[in-house]
Amino acid sequence: MxxxxxxxxxxxxxxxxxRHYGEFLPPVIKNxxxxxxxxxxxxxxxxxxxxxxxxxxxxVRVGGCRLxxxxxxxxxxxxxxxxxxxxxxxTTRNNIEFxxxxxxxLKPLIDDLKSRKFEGGSNKxxxxxxxxxxxxxxxxxxxxxxxxxxIDASGVVKAVMDGIYDEFGSMKLPAPVRVSLACCxxxxxxxxxxxxxxxxxxxxPPMVDSEWIDKLCELPLAIAACPTGAIKPAKTADGKKSLxxxxxxxxxxxxxxxxxxxxxxxxxxxxxIAILVGGKLSNSISxxxxxxxxxxxxxxxxxxxxxxxxxxKNILDVYSKDARKYExxxxxxxxxxxxxxxxxxxxxxxxxxxxxxxxxxxxxxxxTQFKF
Amino acid sequence: MGKRNTPMLDELEKGPWPSFVSDIKxxxxxxxxxxxxxxxxxxxVMELSYVDKVTHWKHGGIVGVFGYGGGIIGRYCDQPQxxxxxAHFHTVRVNQPSSKFYTTxxxxxxxxxxxxxxxxxxxxxxxxxxxxxxxxxxxHLEPLFFxxxxxxxxxxxxxxxxxxxxxxxxxxxxxxxxxxxxxxACDNMTHEYQDELHRPAFPYKxxxxxxxxxxxxxxxxxxxxxxxxxxxxxxxxxxxAAVKAYVGGEFAPNAGAxxxxxxxxxxxxxxxxxxxxxxxxxxxxxKLEINNRECVRCMHCLNVMPRxxxxxxxxxxxxxxxxxxPILEGAQMSTLTVPFLPMEPPFSELKELVEKVWDWWMxxxxxxxxxxxxxxxxxxxxxxxVTELDPDPRMVDEPRSNPYIFWKEEEVEGGWTRDIDAFRxxxxx
Numbered sequence: 120m121x122x123x124x125x126x127x128x129x130x131x132x133x134x135x136x137x138r139h140y141g142e143f144l145p146p147v148i149k150n151x152x153x154x155x156x157x158x159x160x161x162x163x164x165x166x167x168x169x170x171x172x173x174x175x176x177x178x179v180r181v182g183g184c185r186l187x188x189x190x191x192x193x194x195x196x197x198x199x200x201x202x203x204x205x206x207x208x209x210t211t212r213n214n215i216e217f218x219x220x221x222x223x224x225l226k227p228l229i230d231d232l233k234s235r236k237f238e239g240g241s242n243k244x245x246x247x248x249x250x251x252x253x254x255x256x257x258x259x260x261x262x263x264x265x266x267x268x269x270i271d272a273s274g275v276v277k278a279v280m281d282g283i284y285d286e287f288g289s290m291k292l293p294a295p296v297r298v299s300l301a302c303c304x305x306x307x308x309x310x311x312x313x314x315x316x317x318x319x320x321x322x323x324p325p326m327v328d329s330e331w332i333d334k335l336c337e338l339p340l341a342i343a344a345c346p347t348g349a350i351k352p353a354k355t356a357d358g359k360k361s362l363x364x365x366x367x368x369x370x371x372x373x374x375x376x377x378x379x380x381x382x383x384x385x386x387x388x389x390x391x392i393a394i395l396v397g398g399k400l401s402n403s404i405s406x407x408x409x410x411x412x413x414x415x416x417x418x419x420x421x422x423x424x425x426x427x428x429x430x431x432k433n434i435l436d437v438y439s440k441d442a443r444k445y446e447x448x449x450x451x452x453x454x455x456x457x458x459x460x461x462x463x464x465x466x467x468x469x470x471x472x473x474x475x476x477x478x479x480x481x482x483x484x485x486x487t488q489f490k491f
Numbered sequence: 492m493g494k495r496n497t498p499m500l501d502e503l504e505k506g507p508w509p510s511f512v513s514d515i516k517x518x519x520x521x522x523x524x525x526x527x528x529x530x531x532x533x534x535x536v537m538e539l540s541y542v543d544k545v546t547h548w549k550h551g552g553i554v555g556v557f558g559y560g561g562g563i564i565g566r567y568c569d570q571p572q573x574x575x576x577x578a579h580f581h582t583v584r585v586n587q588p589s590s591k592f593y594t595t596x597x598x599x600x601x602x603x604x605x606x607x608x609x610x611x612x613x614x615x616x617x618x619x620x621x622x623x624x625x626x627x628x629x630x631h632l633e634p635l636f637f638x639x640x641x642x643x644x645x646x647x648x649x650x651x652x653x654x655x656x657x658x659x660x661x662x663x664x665x666x667x668x669x670x671x672x673x674x675x676a677c678d679n680m681t682h683e684y685q686d687e688l689h690r691p692a693f694p695y696k697x698x699x700x701x702x703x704x705x706x707x708x709x710x711x712x713x714x715x716x717x718x719x720x721x722x723x724x725x726x727x728x729x730x731x732a733a734v735k736a737y738v739g740g741e742f743a744p745n746a747g748a749x750x751x752x753x754x755x756x757x758x759x760x761x762x763x764x765x766x767x768x769x770x771x772x773x774x775x776x777x778k779l780e781i782n783n784r785e786c787v788r789c790m791h792c793l794n795v796m797p798r799x800x801x802x803x804x805x806x807x808x809x810x811x812x813x814x815x816x817p818i819l820e821g822a823q824m825s826t827l828t829v830p831f832l833p834m835e836p837p838f839s840e841l842k843e844l845v846e847k848v849w850d851w852w853m854x855x856x857x858x859x860x861x862x863x864x865x866x867x868x869x870x871x872x873x874x875x876x877v878t879e880l881d882p883d884p885r886m887v888d889e890p891r892s893n894p895y896i897f898w899k900e901e902e903v904e905g906g907w908t909r910d911i912d913a914f915r916x917x918x919x920x
Contacts, residue, residue, distance in 0.1 A: 122637035132640035133558055134685035140589035140674045143597065144664060153663040153672065157798040160747040168665050176665060184511040186625070188518035188530070189602040189611045196595035196602075207598075209591040209615055211660070211709050237513035239504025250748030259618060262540035263533065264566060264582065264625060266548045271540065273511045274503055281506030291751035306816035307618045312713040312824070344859075346819050374819055380550040387544035400713055402705035403791045404766055407712050409822055421541040422499040444754050445766060445791070477821045 145206040147176045147220045163288050164246035165229070177219040179228055181244040182255045182280070182287060185213045186263055186273050194235075194243070202228040212255045212297075214248050247288035251295055253435070254287065256280060258300040259308040261319075266380075267373055268302035269319030269390035275424050276300055279317065282428040283435060293442035293451070296435065297399075303373055312398035314448040315431055316410045323389030324349075324369040325382035329361040336379035338362060344378040346370070370476070392417040392427050396434060397449030408449050413460070415471035430466075437464045456490050494519075497534050499541040515612065524611030528576025529626050533612065536574045547574075554581055554629050556636040560691040562647030563632060580610070583624035583635065584648035586681065586688075587616055589674035590661040600643055608635040619698065620658035621648040646685075652695050652859075654687040659701035660708040662721075667797060668790065669703030670721025670806040671834035677701045679838055693849070694856035694865075704802070705790050711814070711825070716862045717845055718811040718825040719834070723803035726783040727792070733799035734759070734779045744795050763792050808834045810844065812874070813863030823863040826871070828878065830885045844878060851877040872897070 123129060141149070151170035158168040166178045199207040199217055202224045208216045217232075219225050232244040248254035256279065259265065261272025279298065286292060299310035302319040310316035332338070341362060342350045349368035353361045362382070364375075375382045384390075394417070398410030413434075417426045434448075441463060442451035452460040461468045474482045503512045512534065519530035536547050551565035564582040571578035585601070601622065605611060610626035617623040627635070639645050648656035657680055660666070662673030680699055681688065687697075700711030703721040711718035736742045737757060743750060744757045759779075764772045771785035772792065779799075781792075793800045810832050811825030832840050848862065851874075856865045866874045875882060884890075900907045 122634040124633070127557055127633055130641075131557070131637075133646075134689060135640060135644060135646045136682040136685055136688075137586035137678065138588050138597065138643075138645055140592055140664075140678055143588055143592040143594050148592075148664050153669070155663070155665065155667040157667055158746050159743065160750070163751065168667075178665070182509060183615065184509050184514060185614050185616070186511045186514070187613050187615045188514045188522065189524070189605055189613065190518050190522050191514050192598060192602050192613065192615065196599050199595045205595040207593055207595070208661070209593075211620075211658075213615070215615075237504070237510055238517065239501075239510050239513035241504060241510040241513060242507050243509055245508065250745070251751065257618065260614075262537050262546050262548075264548060264580070266546060266550050266566075268546050271537070274500075274537075274541070277503050277506070277508055277510060277512075280508035284507045287508075289751045290748055295748075301816075304816075305818050309618065309710065309714045309816045311816055311822040312710070340858075372818060385545045390544070398713075400707040400710050402707065402712075402787075402789050403794060404768055404789055407707070407824055409824075419544045421544065422502040444749065444762065 143206070143208075145176065145204065145218050145220055147174050148218070150174065151176075160249045160290070163252065163290050164249055165225070166249065175222070177222060177225050179217045179219065179225070179232065179246060180210070180214050180248045181217070181232060181246050182248060183209070183213050183215045184273065184277075185258060191243070198228070198231065198244075202231070210248075210255075212248070212257050214255050215244070245284070245287060250290035251292045252286050252288070252290045253283050253292070253296045253298060256298045256300055256317075257308055257310075259302045259306075261302040265302060267305060267376060267385075269321050269385060270302050270392055270419055271421065272300055272302045274422060275317060275392070275427060278423040278425075278428050279431050282432050286435065292435075292439050293444055294447045296438075296448060298431065305373070305377065310395070311409055312400050312407060313410050314396065314398065315434060316395040316398065317427060317431070318393045318395060319390065320393045320416070321371040321373055321384045321386070321390045322416065323384055323386045324364050324366040324371070325373075325375055325384040327353075327362050327364065328381035328383070329355045329359060332362060332379065332381035333360040335381045338379075341375050341379040341382065344374045346372065346374065350375060387419070391419045392424070394427070394430055394434070397447075397452045399447050399449055401447075404445060405447070405450050410449075411457075412472055413464075413466055415469060433466075434464055458490050495531055495535040495538065497538040500534055500538050518611045522611040523606045524609060525607055525631075526576065526610050526627065529580070529610035530612060532574040532576030533580075533610070533626065536568055536570060536577055539570065539573075548580075551581075554632065556632055556647070559647065559689045561650040561653045561689055564650055566626070577610075577626060579628045580626040581629065581632070583609070583627065583632070584617065584650055584656065585622040585624060585639070586646050586648040586656050587620050587622050587658075589659055589677045590664055591616065591620070592661075592664070597643075601645075604635065604638060604643065607638075619648075619655050621656045647689070649688045649696075651691045652693045653689070653691040653697070654684050654693070655696050655698045656688070657681050657699040657701070658709055660703050662701070662703040666703060668706060668721075668793060668802060670723055670802055671703065671808055672836075673701040673703045673709075673721070675836055676719065676834060676838055676841075679836055680841070683842060687849075692853065694852060695859045695861050697849070697852075697862065699845075705788055706794070712811060713814050713822075713824055714816075715814055715825065716812060717848070718814060719808045719832075719841065720811065721806065721834070722788055722809050722831065723806045724831055725803035725805040727781055727786065727803060728801040729779055729781065730799050730801075731778060734796065735777070737796050737799055742796075742798050746797055763795050766791055806834075807831050810841070812848065813861075813866050815861045815863045819859075820864050820867065823867075825863075826866070827886055828874075828880065830883065847878050870897075
């Protein structure tokens with residue numbers, strides 16, 4: 120029975136959750152689950168996993184745009200049907216993995232993937248994203264779908280990935296480099312532990328739409344949303360209830376706008392990009408760590424954000440030349456010292472980079488050990 | 492359908508990386524989606540943002556399906572007259588299967604469903620792991636949900652102040668490092684807590700993420716209120732012959748992950764022994780030894796020599812709580828709370844633990860206060876009390892350096908009630 124709008128609750132099914140993953144595992148994976156012996160990356164983007172039974176599964180990893188059409192998805196399905204017995208998966212970082220059980224189909228798959236291009240000329244399925252290289256950038260919605268962004272997401276990612284395309288398809292860096300983008304500091308993309316984080320920030324305090332604010336918002340909630348107590352009640356000249364922002368106390372987090380649509384803060388000059396570096400998630404060798412702000416602001420430069428691309432490339436190049444094997448970007452910066460990081464990358468150190476929020480004191484230097 | 496003039500976005504068709512602009516155009520031209528103008532108008536409104544350098548999307552309104560408080564995010568364009576195809580452009584979050592494996596049959600059925608009820612545009616996947624259907628109108632929501640549940644046996648994901656769609660790494664399905672079945676844990680916990688996922692009852696969002704080992708491929712330590720990270724308690728299994736094969740150059744170190752540059756011959760001393768964070772390994776030229784009691788399971792040696800070293804057999808997970816992005820008190824990573832928890836279905840210990848945490852958070856948490864912030868505000872000691880766990884030096888990097896201990900009356904001999912007159916009898920004013 121199709122959906123009947125007259126009886127929306129008839130035969131309703133709820134709370135069934137996702138489909139069981141077991142339905143979607145290729146037979147080789149099903150048979151060897153929990154019994155994998157080792158893996159090898161035979162070339163950038165191509166992995167083989169070998170089980171205790173001796174059986175193998177080949178995976179070809181390709182970069183994908185997170186913003187993806189069903190036409191593209193259907194093409195992915197066609198490819199998986201032809202070479203992968205209809206099995207594939209997506210990775211946490213928006214890559215697509217074609218899972219090949221029959222080794223003879225591996226090379227034809229790779230050749231096929233390399234041959235496919237969008238009408239505009241870009242590659243549909245770049246192969247890579249493994250080992251000591253740059254993998255796909257995880258990102259947020261940006262101007263494609265979000266109400267709070269300071270920057271676009273998909274466009275900045277496209278421009279940056281074009282700029283560091285070679286590093287996606289190769290494994291010549293000192294360690295893996297994870298680049299992430301969040302278009303505002305709500306950080307749906309949680310970029311705060313990335314080797315290189317591209318973060319949208321605002322620099323102008325919210326405007327107050329006094330004509331409408333009392334109708335659109337719960338004023339006490341907007342006041343309570345401010346972490347620095349910069350928002351207080353006010354009245355307009357004609358007696359309407361409104362709010363007032365102490366601009367000097369504003370740290371541009373946008374939390375008030377999240378709570379109250381009548382306090383917009385995005386601005387063509389005020390909003391732009393901050394670059395953070397040196398975070399990691401893995402416990403390997405060193406502990407997980409946060410990314411640190413090294414460039415406080417780069418203007419929004421659509422359509423191709425050249426200054427941001429150049430900044431990422433510069434940091435990546437200097438790191439690549441200077442770091443030791445296995446050193447993640449943050450490990451390298453800590454070994455050489457942050458004073459050397461700024462010297463080597465030629466990035467100016469400004470007062471914006473000294474923490475003055477909640478845990479600030481823990482990041483100041485309380486020793487005489489420093490480098491000239 | 493009309494074409495829009497998008498000179499700035501067209502610049503993003505150039506270059507080698509896949510172009511989302513080309514892809515949206517391909518959908519606009521060839522797609523069978525029902526909301527015909529949606530892809531074209533999405534490009535149009537994005538072009539306008541590229542000119543204005545500001546978004547043109549408004550705050551979400553309250554839309555959803557009957558009985559659920561999450562899974563759909565309302566979205567409206569602030570130039571609806573100019574871009575009617577995306578005037579209403581709601582997001583649908585669809586709960587992905589564990590580890591995002593698909594058959595083409597299922598993926599095609601999702602595509603067809605979305606062609607029938609939306610823009611034909613998706614996110615594969617959203618930041619929290621959902622399949623995201625990007626852009627539809629309110630009248631399509633109930634039919635879409637009906638067909639999804641009846642024909643695809645598939646449910647929505649989470650949004651708002653509820654349990655968000657749990658996510659896991661690929662775990663034992665294709666990884667030799669996985670210390671427990673992350674897929675099963677994720678699937679089991681998702682089904683157990685459907686009510687919490689669909690009906691907001693929490694102060695704010697709550698995320699589970701399941702990492703199979705301390706490499707942390709699904710970022711649980713940074714991104715989830717409860718991070719479940721695989722670990723083991725016994726010894727790393729060593730295949731000495733395979734170690735020699737790495738030293739002798741027969742096996743590629745790091746599974747070939749560093750092969751793009753000539754780093755010289757593999758040097759086990761320099762690349763493994765000397766980089767061990769606790770210096771618990773030694774190599775005498777023929778035998779690798781590990782003092783397992785001192786090992787902190789950082790994974791480096793296993794990552795470098797996966798054919799020679801394997802995780803132990805007494806496996807389970809460490810459970811950490813409280814990670815979040817900077818909003819509002821600053822970013823936090825999860826704090827180690829249970830060093831080792833068995834991770835066998837039906838995961839009763841884990842469920843018991845998280846339910847205690849939820850009860851406390853729902854009682855004490857302020858509106859929009861994440862668990863990590865509540866622990867900060869109410870103290871870790873209080874968190875231990877509610878989880879009924881004993882303090883353990885593994886929970887801290889170091890003991891406190893300030894002596895401001897909040898002693899409890901019952902901890903102090905004789906209690907706090909004293910007689911000032913008795914005191915004065917001995918001490919003049």
